[in-house]
Amino acid sequence: MTASALTDAKLVRALSDEFLSRRVDYNALERLHHGDVADWAAAASRFAALSDEEERHLALRWRDNPRELLDILLARADEVTARRCRTAWVSLDRFAPFVRASNGP
Template sequence: MNAGQLTSSAYVAAMFSRDFVEGGFDHDAVEGIHCGEFDEWILAVARSGLLSDKEVAGVAHAWQRDPKLLLDALLVDADEVTRRRCESAWGALDRAAERRASAVVGSAPIFV
């Protein structure tokens, strides 16, 4: 695969994946990504010089729409156990967010 065929996601995976999984499972990092806290990742991508400003903006926009894209890129070099732990944590965070959202909707007063 030549550089022209690499996607922004592939560059992110190449830059950060090994470091992300090196220490094993990090619940706080997964939770931060799930909550949309990825400014440091965007800054690192921008500072790398590998992507144009337009591509960095595209990556940031994609992560804002779907934060799981960042996690998926970071797990490219993960072993199966780390990948499963991260996926499990992500699922638990999704379920917790859904419960919070339904509790807020369910507690709203209804005016007739």
């Protein structure tokens, strides 16, 4: 299986179920927004039997576009949970320029 298998329903279900198996952790959501996706790429790699290279490619892809991973993680969420997470995400989007500015060049 390759990184392109992200559309595979079983992989999406597995990652989404893992994310939703406990109460939504907004700190984890913030880390995801900042591109901290290594744990999720490793989980996808274990589930889909990806090579090290495919896992690295997936981690880079999600780091550059963490919203793609958020959509996968929320694939099986109920409407209220999905709305809460997406609202929190929009808030993080709004504050991201300030966070980057405060961290310096």
